[in-house]
Amino acid sequence: MKLGSEILYLSRDNIGALSIGMSDVISLLDESFLEKAKGNVDALPKIELHPKRDDNFINAMLCSFPKFKAAGLKWISAYPGNREKGLPYISGLIILNDQETGFPMAIMEAGILTAIRTGAVTGLSAKYLARSNSEIAAILGCGVQARTQLEAVLAVCPDIKTVKAYDINQEALTRFAQEMEQQFKVIVEHALNPQKAVEGSDIIITAGPILANPEPVIESSWLKEGCFGAPIDYDSYWRKSSFEAAERIYVDDVPQFETHRKMGYFSSVPTVYGDLTDLVSGKKSARLNDSERIIAINLGLSLEDIAVAALVCEHAERKGLGQLLSI
């Protein structure tokens, strides 16, 4: 790519064809949050628009990352009603700029990258906060994110052999179970309801829709001692009492989390203990014992997107993938 006169365009298929390993992405994010701890990254809290004034939103996520000689923007939408139209819930683009000249270097499809990085962020949290000998994982909401969420927790908790999956859509649940059993060495049990999925599970991931007026269901009494929870759907699935049952709550970025509180989310969540920057730098402790219940509410931070986008761009250039567009 000739910087200043060409841009590399990477489609979903191009990014998928790179087959970047989940463990490599988790390590990249570990390293990236350490860079942030050293004050070397600017990652702004996401800016959220609600174009239809309901559960749809479009976010602008901005980050400058000198270590990767890149700055960038992820412009990403989440429309829960898309599923009925046969379209993905999440869609968007990433623009990656050269740190030196400011010129755009690459544009890439953001849906697949979001799934990879959201999985990896849960994997990174689980590496520090889940019991490494966890054996049972619950997945509620078996769509796009659920697949990479499972891949990531399996990368850091290899003893997981049983997955208890729940979805309001039976077809989605069946497809998820078949694909995951083929891809990984796990048995996927169909849970009849959320309670049956959550009770007795060491790791609980909720990946249903994010709703402006949620009706959360997970109760504190369902949470096993020593469990690790990862609600990637914000506060839509977990009741106030279940958040309160956690000994500690982590997020991926405290300033962004507090910005979202001001927007009206997370009124049911008690004071958070720390974030991924604190964890990877050792400023705040990882899991202390086998009985703590810990929840990681990762909202998704621009740093995660731009670090992974820079890696994707580098791999694609090396392999000659993608399409060059004239400026």
Ligand SMILES: NC(=O)c1ccc[n+]([C@@H]2O[C@H](COP(=O)([O-])OP(=O)(O)OC[C@H]3O[C@@H](n4cnc5c(N)ncnc54)[C@H](O)[C@@H]3O)[C@@H](O)[C@H]2O)c1
């Ligand atoms: N935190 C982050 O960084 C981050 C990043 C990407 C996506 N997300 C969130 O992850 C969630 C899932 O996204 P996706 O791309 O997988 O969407 P998707 O539409 O592919 O999957 C969602 C699944 O949830 C199911 N579902 C709906 N209501 C449910 C309920 N009450 N109980 C159980 N299942 C239910 C649907 O049938 C569907 O199978 C969304 O809330 C999205 O906003 C978060």
